[in-house]
Amino acid sequence: PKVLQHGAHRVGKRTDVEMATWRGYGMGQFIHWGVYSLFGGELNGNYYNGAAEWIRSWKDMPNGVYDSAYKQFNPSSFDATQWAKMAKQMGVRYVTFTTKHHDGFCLWPSKYTDYTIANSPCKKDIVKQVVDAYTKEGIDVYLYFSIMDWHNPDWRYDLKTKEDSVAFERFKLFTKKQLTELLQQYPQTKGLWFDGTWDNSWKKSGAFTDTLEQYLKTLHPGLIIGSRFRADEFGNRHVDATGVLMGDYEQGWERKIPKTYADVHGNDWDCVMTIPENGWGYQKKWLGHWKTTNEILEMTAQCVSLGGNFVLNFGPKPDGTFRPEEVEIAKEAGEWMKINNAAIYNCEYAGWEKQDWGYYTKKTNENKVYMIVFNVPVSRSLKVKPSKNTLVDKAYLLTAPGKTLSLEKLDYDASFIQLPSAQYKQPFVIVLETKEGGEKSDEQKAKT
Numbered sequence: 001p002k003v004l005q006h007g008a009h010r011v012g013k014r015t016d017v018e019m020a021t022w023r024g025y026g027m028g029q030f031i032h033w034g035v036y037s038l039f040g041g042e043l044n045g046n047y048y049n050g051a052a053e054w055i056r057s058w059k060d061m062p063n064g065v066y067d068s069a070y071k072q073f074n075p076s077s078f079d080a081t082q083w084a085k086m087a088k089q090m091g092v093r094y095v096t097f098t099t100k101h102h103d104g105f106c107l108w109p110s111k112y113t114d115y116t117i118a119n120s121p122c123k124k125d126i127v128k129q130v131v132d133a134y135t136k137e138g139i140d141v142y143l144y145f146s147i148m149d150w151h152n153p154d155w156r157y158d159l160k161t162k163e164d165s166v167a168f169e170r171f172k173l174f175t176k177k178q179l180t181e182l183l184q185q186y187p188q189t190k191g192l193w194f195d196g197t198w199d200n201s202w203k204k205s206g207a208f209t210d211t212l213e214q215y216l217k218t219l220h221p222g223l224i225i226g227s228r229f230r231a232d233e234f235g236n237r238h239v240d241a242t243g244v245l246m247g248d249y250e251q252g253w254e255r256k257i258p259k260t261y262a263d264v265h266g267n268d269w270d271c272v273m274t275i276p277e278n279g280w281g282y283q284k285k286w287l288g289h290w291k292t293t294n295e296i297l298e299m300t301a302q303c304v305s306l307g308g309n310f311v312l313n314f315g316p317k318p319d320g321t322f323r324p325e326e327v328e329i330a331k332e333a334g335e336w337m338k339i340n341n342a343a344i345y346n347c348e349y350a351g352w353e354k355q356d357w358g359y360y361t362k363k364t365n366e367n368k369v370y371m372i373v374f375n376v377p378v379s380r381s382l383k384v385k386p387s388k389n390t391l392v393d394k395a396y397l398l399t400a401p402g403k404t405l406s407l408e409k410l411d412y413d414a415s416f417i418q419l420p421s422a423q424y425k426q427p428f429v430i431v432l433e434t435k436e437g438g439e440k441s442d443e444q445k446a447k448t
């Protein structure tokens with residue numbers, strides 16, 4: 001097949017130090033904040049049954065009502081330092097923050113549109129305050145940017161007429177200028193999280209997306225951009241016409257988690273997740289189920305066990321504070337992370353056969369495998385089956401390294417760890433120190 005001009009420019013994972021840092025984060029925070037927070041998914045007593053940050057698109061939303069609402073955006077209790085301290089306590093190691101969502105409202109004083117925080121009662125450079133406060137807490141910052149911009153008259157869903165193309169050329173230049181502005185004003189940014197790139201207008205701009213991505217990476221070496229940004233010259237997104245991922249990590253896991261390692265195709269990836277069933281911006285009423293802290297910890301373990309990161313979303317209220325449920329989850333998850341983060345930070349897929357009791361993670365560059373146990377069987381015997389040519393040298397609770405746990409051999413390649421009788425109310429971690437040995441794997445046999 002002829003060579004793609006605007007497909008992926010790299011096969012396989014990035015091998016630089018910035019990406020190694022990203023790979024080891026384990027847990028992250030997403031924050032969706034903007035004009036949509038004023039509505040909280042509700043208008044005149046009726047609740048929008050979609051995601052609250054999409055309320056501008058609601059048929060019951062009169063034109064102009066949303067677009068003038070920014071004149072009321074005045075978060076009296078916004079304190080980025082408080083946000084960053086809550087995130088630090090939770091144990092997240094990166095944050096992705098909305099600079100501009102689909103509605104086009106900019107939380108930084110962009111020079112290229114009047115629809116920004118500078119023309120609201122708030123006037124603060126929200127993006128700068130968030131970037132500075134989180135960076136000060138040692139949490140890496142990534143900026144969310146929606147390509148689709150409902151407020152900009154040059155935005156097009158598709159390019160059908162000459163006029164469409166002329167307008168969209170202006171729109172692409174506007175986009176490039178805003179992204180340049182964000183990287184120059186907030187150089188601490190480690191990456192850009194693009195969204196709103198599924199429409200035909202963007203799919204028909206493959207060459208432009210390629211050139212723009214290369215420009216951004218020249219402007220900001222090491223910049224991390226996921227697979228939701230690019231299109232190839234045939235309009236393919238995420239994976240190009242030859243089947244190679246376009247982007248530094250797979251960015252399709254939105255409100256879903258891969259089931260098996262095969263599902264991630266050897267890519268870096270993260271999963272972004274809401275606490276309620278759906279909805280990223282603040283919602284006055286959470287409809288349906290919202291996740292408990294233990295569910296969130298299990299999703300975190302599940303993602304890290306499959307080589308990814310888990311990113312939990314928070315939707316601050318219009319006044320800049322968080323819902324009590326979100327504050328509580330951050331606190332409880334943080335208490336667990338404080339004790340058990342060794343099994344989450346700088347860990348990767350262990351490649352051992354999954355067992356019912358929970359998830360394995362492996363410490364990168366160390367002979368240590370962690371068992372994150374959620375389901376203690378009635379027998380209190382946890383089955384452990386290391387990968388080929390790996391033996392367990394020693395096992396102990398992460399919280400009791402001095403008390404070795406006994407392994408009862410079951411057959412040539414599996415053991416039982418007998419748990420001491422106790423009430424297991426919380427997920428807990430067992431450390432397995434490993435060494436080479438036992439039956440060689442096929443690739444090890446091939447080497448000898």
Ligand SMILES: C[C@@H]1N[C@@H](C(=O)NCc2ccccc2)[C@H](O)[C@@H]1O
Nearest residue numbers: 032051053054195196198254272280
């Ligand atoms: C991170 C979320 N992405 C925005 C969204 O429009 N998602 C819809 C969507 C869901 C899955 C694949 C593509 C697009 C939501 O509004 C959030 O910003």
